Amino acid sequence: MLDSTVDRRAPRAVADAPVADGAVIAKAWLVALVEAAPLRAAATLPVSSLAAEGPALCAAMLEALGSDAALERLRAGGDRAGLAARAGQLAGAHDPAGAVAALEALRAAAWDALACDDVQLAIRLLIPAGSRLLDLQEIRDAVGRFDPLALAYPWQHHDARVDVLQQTVSALAARNVTRNDTFDAIRAAAADAAGVPLPAAGPRLNGERPRVPFLSEPWYCCAEPTEGQAALL
Numbered sequence: 061m062l063d064s065t066v067d068r069r070a071p072r073a074v075a076d077a078p079v080a081d082g083a084v085i086a087k088a089w090l091v092a093l094v095e096a097a098p099l100r101a102a103a104t105l106p107v108s109s110l111a112a113e114g115p116a117l118c119a120a121m122l123e124a125l126g127s128d129a130a131l132e133r134l135r136a137g138g139d140r141a142g143l144a145a146r147a148g149q150l151a152g153a154h155d156p157a158g159a160v161a162a163l164e165a166l167r168a169a170a171w172d173a174l175a176c177d178d179v180q181l182a183i184r185l186l187i188p189a190g191s192r193l194l195d196l197q198e199i200r201d202a203v204g205r206f207d208p209l210a211l212a213y214p215w216q217h218h219d220a221r222v223d224v225l226q227q228t229v230s231a232l233a234a235r236n237v238t239r240n241d242t243f244d245a246i247r248a249a250a251a252d253a254a255g256v257p258l259p260a261a262g263p264r265l266n267g268e269r270p271r272v273p274f275l276s277e278p279w280y281c282c283a284e285p286t287e288g289q290a291a292l293l
Contacts, residue, residue, distance in 0.1 A: 085170050090107065
């Protein structure tokens with residue numbers, strides 16, 4: 061249940077947010093939507109609309125990551141509010157649950173375009189006070205009482221295997237091994253959880269890739285603590 065006494069604060073801009081091409085992300089979003097749709101439904105996706113309006117939406121979303129002013133333009137009353145409101149429609153969503161799934165696919169496409177690392181694959185979605193996800197009845201039905209220590213609403217996926225997979229991926233991302241080994245282990249865990257054959261490996265990371273933090277590093281920000289870190293609190 062939601063706690064009506066909790067302040068709902070607006071998200072803040074991310075300092076030094078990376079830059080990416082909106083058209084590239086829109087194309088990746090379209091590919092993700094096609095992959096997620098049943099074959100019989102793939103032809104019903106509004107490809108032409110997404111191709112026409114998706115790049116502008118994705119570019120506006122990326123700009124909003126690093127600018128409060130750009131974020132305000134996407135809010136109700138802003139000159140880009142109509143574009144933001146059409147996100148679910150552009151993805152062919154017909155209900156709130158479909159819109160959430162479509163926006164999750166957009167989020168994943170954006171992370172890929174911004175060169176996310178295995179750490180991002182392990183981060184569990186936080187639902188803090190003020191999250192716009194709480195506007196959705198499906199989300200309100202899924203969350204527990206606000207946890208003032210975690211500063212978030214605890215939640216569980218309707219498919220318990222997803223929560224188990226997230227815990228597995230979190231443990232894999234915390235290991236101090238090579239990124240290639242970690243990605244291979246995560247791919248194997250995801251395939252096992254889904255009950256599908258292990259897909260072919262993607263491109264290997266070369267040794268010149270800049271070092272990024274491991275999830276086990278105690279200073280790592282913007283993520284839930286691992287179980288080991290939480291036990292120390």
